[in-house]
Amino acid sequence: MSTPVLEVRGLAFAYPDGHQALYGVDLHVHRGERVALLGPNGAGKTTLVLHLNGILGGGAGSVAVSGLPVTKQNVAEVRRRVGVVFQDPDDQLFMGSVHDDVAFGPANLGLRGEALERRVRDALDLVGMADFADRPPHHLSFGQRRRVAVATVLAMEPEILVLDEPSSNLDPASRRELAEILTSLDVTVLMVTHDLPYAYELCPRSVVLSDGVIVADGSTYDVLTDETLMAAHRLELPFGFDPRTVRARAAG
Amino acid sequence: MGAGHGHKLHYHGHSPVHRAPAHVKVLALLGFMLLVVATPRGWYPAYAVYLLLLVAVVAVSRVPATYLLKRMVVEVPFVVFAVLMPFIATGPRVEVLGVAVSAGGLAAAWALLAKGTLGVLASLTLAATTEPRDLLAGLERLRVPSLLVQIMGFMVRYLDVVTDEMRRMRVARESRGFNARDVRHWPVLARSAGALFIRSYERGERVHLAMLSRGYTGTMPPLHTAGHREHR
Numbered sequence: 001m002s003t004p005v006l007e008v009r010g011l012a013f014a015y016p017d018g019h020q021a022l023y024g025v026d027l028h029v030h031r032g033e034r035v036a037l038l039g040p041n042g043a044g045k046t047t048l049v050l051h052l053n054g055i056l057g058g059g060a061g062s063v064a065v066s067g068l069p070v071t072k073q074n075v076a077e078v079r080r081r082v083g084v085v086f087q088d089p090d091d092q093l094f095m096g097s098v099h100d101d102v103a104f105g106p107a108n109l110g111l112r113g114e115a116l117e118r119r120v121r122d123a124l125d126l127v128g129m130a131d132f133a134d135r136p137p138h139h140l141s142f143g144q145r146r147r148v149a150v151a152t153v154l155a156m157e158p159e160i161l162v163l164d165e166p167s168s169n170l171d172p173a174s175r176r177e178l179a180e181i182l183t184s185l186d187v188t189v190l191m192v193t194h195d196l197p198y199a200y201e202l203c204p205r206s207v208v209l210s211d212g213v214i215v216a217d218g219s220t221y222d223v224l225t226d227e228t229l230m231a232a233h234r235l236e237l238p239f240g241f242d243p244r245t246v247r248a249r250a251a252g
Numbered sequence: 253m254g255a256g257h258g259h260k261l262h263y264h265g266h267s268p269v270h271r272a273p274a275h276v277k278v279l280a281l282l283g284f285m286l287l288v289v290a291t292p293r294g295w296y297p298a299y300a301v302y303l304l305l306l307v308a309v310v311a312v313s314r315v316p317a318t319y320l321l322k323r324m325v326v327e328v329p330f331v332v333f334a335v336l337m338p339f340i341a342t343g344p345r346v347e348v349l350g351v352a353v354s355a356g357g358l359a360a361a362w363a364l365l366a367k368g369t370l371g372v373l374a375s376l377t378l379a380a381t382t383e384p385r386d387l388l389a390g391l392e393r394l395r396v397p398s399l400l401v402q403i404m405g406f407m408v409r410y411l412d413v414v415t416d417e418m419r420r421m422r423v424a425r426e427s428r429g430f431n432a433r434d435v436r437h438w439p440v441l442a443r444s445a446g447a448l449f450i451r452s453y454e455r456g457e458r459v460h461l462a463m464l465s466r467g468y469t470g471t472m473p474p475l476h477t478a479g480h481r482e483h484r
Contacts, residue, residue, distance in 0.1 A: 053465050076467055084465045090413050091458040096385035096405055100475045105466035107473035116475070136385070138412045156466065 003067045004028040005160045005188045006052065006082075012212075013047055013059035021047040023212040024061065029160065034182075034189040036199035036220060039209035040234035045192045048209065049162055052190075053082040066159055080109055083158030087165045089145035093137035098129065098148050101137060105156040123155035124148075127181050143174025147181065160188040167195040196224060197241050208233055221247060261323065261379035269313035269381045274390025281378050288370050293363035302370055306377065315380045323376050330368045337361040384408045402472055406459075414452055421448065 006029040014020040021044040029035050039045050050056040051063055054075040063070040065081045086092050095101040099120055106119045124130040127147040137145055146166070153161060166182070167175045179202055182189060193199050199206055199220055206223040208216040210233040216223050223229065224243045230236065237243075269277075284302075291298050310320065338348075341357025348358070382390070385408070392401050421444050432441055 055461055055464060079465055079467050086462050091455060092462045094406060094409055094459050096409060103475040107475050108467035108469065112474065152466065
């Protein structure tokens with residue numbers, strides 16, 4: 001098989017206060033896959049995400065992005081390849097205008113002039129926010145800000161898009177719009193979420209992280225219908241949602 | 253999460269004053285202020301000229317006078333102080349409307365009031381006719397250290413976020429029956445302020461993480477081509 005976009009091997013990490021968050025995580029994600037990372041609160045999902053672009057490090061194990069190991073020397077290139085969209089768009093949009101926020105990443109990569117403008121335009125087009133380039137981010141709705149946050153990362157043309165709780169705080173229409181954008185993108189996606197219907201809708205494959213280890217890795221349908229597994233790791237389907245009936249409906 | 257617009261000072265318009273380059277306006281304000289402060293308090297005609305000049309600029313900018321007057325309330329503490337001065341200051345007394353007040357205090361109060369009012373009005377005019385980010389770009393063109401401009405930029409960006417957070421905390425307090433009526437309630441307010449500080453500090457860390465994730469290395473890269481801003 002080809003080199004995985006994301007290759008995590010035996011990753012273990014303890015915070016300076018002694019709290020151990022990861023106990024040997026192995027994960028492979030291949031090009032074009034959309035993978036959901038599920039798990040209860042405190043399972044280590046965010047810790048894992050921060051390892052993928054070299055914000056955290058120094059524990060045991062290794063992370064490689066398209067074959068490039070995540071190390072201090074490679075950190076700039078790793079951060080280009082791995083685009084992280086954080087949970088709160090107010091953390092991600094820190095400039096005075098949407099344009100400047102989207103330009104920030106590619107400008108850090110050394111792009112200037114027309115090439116930079118083109119990146120900004122293309123990224124905003126992908127999320128349908130091109131008309132808002134001159135607006136300050138805090139004048140946008142929450143759903144629009146989330147979409148701009150995705151654009152800020154897309155502008156760096158990442159090999160893998162990592163989303164932390166992409167559907168949180170979105171109203172149903174914004175949630176659906178974001179799903180449409182994510183499915184339209186030609187990019188590998190790793191999505192951390194508690195929103196199991198969203199995982200089922202967007203990601204054919206799911207990985208369950210619990211207490212710092214991967215406890216399941218398979219098709220999202222199989223994971224969500226494995227009741228013993230779900231109950232053992234505090235995962236619950238929302239009331240009224242059953243992947244079996246959804247699949248039957250989609251097939252019929 | 254209201255969509256209430258944060259343009260608390262800026263008044264949208266397309267007048268020549270709005271269109272003038274921000275750095276020119278900043279320099280003009282600075283020059284004007286220095287001139288006003290340096291003018292001896294006894295030169296009454298000079299102050300009249302300054303006021304006329306300001307009023308003319310405001311008229312050209314087409315910012316409604318009421319818009320500026322409402323925002324001049326920030327000056328109130330100075331006005332109170334200025335009004336007190338003639339009564340508090342010592343020295344020879346003069347009669348004003350049948351009340352004996354200090355002559356020196358009266359002159360000082362006039363100077364404070366005149367200079368303060370001109371300064372506030374001039375600053376408000378600049379704020380009303382210049383978008384915050386254009387102002388920042390203007391400061392950058394004036395070679396203000398880029399770190400300072402960046403800090404100011406973050407302040408502009410997060411002011412609304414933090415005030416919104418503050419508002420939500422107040423609503424949550426009041427929803428649980430709290431009402432700051434007297435001094436005994438101050439510790440609660442102090443704790444809220446502390447919590448707000450911690451939250452803002454943590455947000456700062458998260459913003460920094462987000463910046464690092466997009467390849468920030470410590471200096472702000474140039475984000476604009478020459479032509480981008482002009483079409484607005």
